[in-house]
Amino acid sequence: MENQIMKNAQLTAKSPAQQQSLVKLSEQIVFGGRELVIIGGPCAVESQGQMENVAQHLVNSVHGLRGGVYKPRTSPYAFQGMGEAGLEILGLVRSRYNLPVITEVMSISQIPTIATYADMLQVGSRNMQNFDLLKALGQVNKPILLKRGLAATIEEFVMAAEYILSHGNPDVVLCERGIRSFDDYTRNVLDLGAVAALKQITHLPVIVDPSHAVGKRELVAPMAKAAIACGADGLIIECHPEPEKSVSDARQALSLTEMVDLVESLKPIAASVGRNISTNIGVGTKLAPICLSAA
Ligand code: PEP
Ligand code: MN
Numbered sequence: 001m002e003n004q005i006m007k008n009a010q011l012t013a014k015s016p017a018q019q020q021s022l023v024k025l026s027e028q029i030v031f032g033g034r035e036l037v038i039i040g041g042p043c044a045v046e047s048q049g050q051m052e053n054v055a056q057h058l059v060n061s062v063h064g065l066r067g068g069v070y071k072p073r074t075s076p077y078a079f080q081g082m083g084e085a086g087l088e089i090l091g092l093v094r095s096r097y098n099l100p101v102i103t104e105v106m107s108i109s110q111i112p113t114i115a116t117y118a119d120m121l122q123v124g125s126r127n128m129q130n131f132d133l134l135k136a137l138g139q140v141n142k143p144i145l146l147k148r149g150l151a152a153t154i155e156e157f158v159m160a161a162e163y164i165l166s167h168g169n170p171d172v173v174l175c176e177r178g179i180r181s182f183d184d185y186t187r188n189v190l191d192l193g194a195v196a197a198l199k200q201i202t203h204l205p206v207i208v209d210p211s212h213a214v215g216k217r218e219l220v221a222p223m224a225k226a227a228i229a230c231g232a233d234g235l236i237i238e239c240h241p242e243p244e245k246s247v248s249d250a251r252q253a254l255s256l257t258e259m260v261d262l263v264e265s266l267k268p269i270a271a272s273v274g275r276n277i278s279t280n281i282g283v284g285t286k287l288a289p290i291c292l293s294a295a
Contacts, residue, residue, distance in 0.1 A: 002174055005032075005154065008155075008159060008162070009043070009158050009159065009201070009202065010162070010164055011162055011165040011166055011170075012158055012161050012162050012165055012172075012202045012203070012204055013201060013202060013203070014200070014201060014202055014203045015186070018203050019203055020032050020203050020205075021170065021175060021203045021204055021205065022042065022205075023120055023171045023172070023173050023204075023205050024143065025037060025063065025100045025102075025120055025143060026100045026119060026287055026288070027063055027173070027288065029063045029100060031104055031143075031173045031205035031207065031233050031234055032036065032173075032204075032205035032233050034113065034275055035272070035274055035275070035276050035278055036051075036228065036232075036233060036234050036235070036266075036270055036275050036276065036277050037063045037064065037207065037233065037234035037235075038061070038062045038063055038064075038085075038234060038235050038237070038263055038266075038277065039052075039062060039063065039064040039065070039066050039102055039234065039235065039237070040058050040061070040062040040064075040066065040068035040236075040237050040238075040239050040259050040263075041054050041064070041065040041067045041234040041238070041239065042054060042067050042239065042240045042246060042253065043067075043068060043071075043240075043246060043248045043249035043253065044067065044068045044069070044071050044079065044081055044082070044086075044246075044248045044249075045067040045068065045069050045081070045082050045086035045103075045163065045236050045237075045248055046082070046246075046247055047089070047093065047283045048089045048093075050240070051065070051067060051089050051090065051092075051093045051239060052093060053241040053256070054067075054239070054240070054241060054256065055093045055095075055096070055097040056097070056257075057101060057241075057257075057260065058099075058239075058256065058258035058259060058260065059097045059098075060279050060280050061259065061260045061264075061279050062085070062099070062259075062263065062279075063099075063100070063234075063265045064099060064100040064101065064119070064120070065090070065093065065094070065097075065099045065100070065101050065102070065263050066087075066101070066102045066103070066236055066238070067086070067089075067090060067101070067103060067201055068081055068086075068103060068104045068122075068123075068248075069082050069083055069084075069085075069087050069090065069103055069104075070083065070103075070105070070106045070107075070110060071079045071104070071248060071249070072104070072106055072124050072126045072127070078145075078248070079247045079248060083237075084113060084234070086103075087103070087116070087117040087118070088117070089111060089113070090103060090117050090118060091116075091117040091290070094119070094287065094290075095287065095289075098285060098286060098287050099118065099287075100119035101117070101118050101119055101120075102118060102120040102121075102122055102145060102236070103117075103118045103121070103122060104121075104122040104123070104124050105121045105123065105133070105137070106124070106127060106133075107133065108132060108133055108136045108156055111136060111140060113143075115140055115142050116290060117151030117218070117290060118142070118290075119142070119143070119287075119290070120142060120143045120144070120173075121137065121140065121142055121143075121144050121145070122143055122144075122145040122147065122175075123137065123144060123147060123160075124147055124154075125144045125147045125148060125149050125150050125177060126149075128146065128147060128148060128149035128152055128156075128157065128160050129149060129152070129156065129160060131151055132165055134160060134163035134167070135164075135167045136167075137164050137167075137169060138163065138164045138165070138166065138167020138169045138226065139168055139169070140169055141169075142144065142169075142171070142264065143171035143172070143173060144164055144171065144172050144173070145173050145175055145207075145236070146160060146161055146164065146172055146173070146174055146175065147175045147177050147209065148174070148176050148177055148179065148191075148194070149193065150179065150180050150188070151179060151209075152179070154194050154197055154198065154201075157174065157194075157198075157199070158198070158202060158206045159241050160220060161174060161202070161204060161209060172204055173174060173204065173205045173206070173207055173233070173234075174192060174198055174202070174204050174205070174206045174207070174216075175206075175207050175209055175236060176190070176191055176192070176194050176195050176198070176207075176208050176209070176213075176227075176232075177206065177208075177209035177212045178190045178191065178209075178212055178213030178214070179191050186213070186215055186216065186219065187212065187214060187215025187216070187252070187259060188212065188213050188214070188215065190208070190210060190213035190214065190223050190226075190227075192208075192226055192227065192230045195208060195227065195230055195231060195232050196230050196231055199231045205233040205234070206231075206232055206233055207232055207233055207234040207235060207236060208223075208224070208227035208232045208234075208235055208236075208270050209228060209236045209237070209294065210223035210224045210235065210237065210254070211233070211236075211237050211238040211249070211252045211253075211254075212238075212249075213250060214252065215249075215252045216251060216252060217243065217252055217253060217254050217258070220237060220252065220254055220262070221254075221262050221265065224262060224266060225265070225266060225269050228266055228269045228270050228275070229269055229273060230273070231273065235266075237254065237262070238252055238253050238254065239253055239254040239255065239256055239258065239259040240253040240254075240255070240256075240265065241255075241256055251259065263277065263279065267284050
């Protein structure tokens with residue numbers, strides 16, 4: 001199986017010729033180097049006030065903001081996201097606070113609009129094997145955050161990344177976000193073994209989403225620490241000005257103060273594994289305006 005992955009993963013496999021890839025979120029923020037990349041923000045964009053509040057609190061602690069505007073919800077009756085109005089909010093907060101933004105793309109038709117506002121496009125777990133979407137993202141001139149499928153093997157995960165690379169986009173960051181198992185005490189099982197394995201077999205940066213992995217806010221910090229300790233290149237963590245009022249994933253949302261404190265507590269762990277978390281990276285350097293470059 002191991003050899004099979006290496007054989008099929010022509011573009012994603014680590015090799016003497018292709019060592020660690022560096023994927024740029026902005027000119028200053030790069031995944032895969034010594035510097036870790038921390039992304040924070042709510043599960044979903046809910047209002048301009050909410051996102052301004054998040055950005056104001058996190059601007060000196062994180063390197064990018066997250067917030068879904070197209071939400072893959074289990075129930076069709078649950079909040080589906082703000083859509084384009086949410087993208088406008090992300091664009092506004094991005095330039096006001098000089099923070100790159102990441103948001104989920106669920107379908108090919110959403111790509112041009114999302115690429116107009118976001119610095120990085122996220123493929124959610126439920127779409128990891130949406131091969132047409134992956135092929136289309138191969139044509140996009142923006143980095144892609146590819147989340148592991150709910151029940152995807154490491155090989156399937158690597159091959160999903162291979163789709164994007166083989167269609168022309170080398171800028172893929174893998175995200176371990178927990179996989180399904182028999183025990184529902186935690187929402188999923190955070191597979192840190194996969195993080196270590198992916199770092200060894202692929203040259204792509206690998207980050208961890210402890211929020212969706214554990215599903216409970218009190219378990220997010222310990223898993224974030226473990227992720228850094230085992231070699232992750234960064235984290236994506238859900239937080240909210242009023243966590244219990246989050247319209248989605250309220251149970252796993254940290255408060256903004258908890259998020260800031262968590263980032264501080266990660267610094268010595270990063271240092272112990274030869275990595276670094278620099279805050280204030282983007283300060284003083286304006287983000288380049290987003291370009292209309294969906295293709
Ligand atoms: C999310 O990031 O809000 C999300 C829906 O994540 P996942 O696709 O990992 O479930
Ligand atoms: Mn979520």
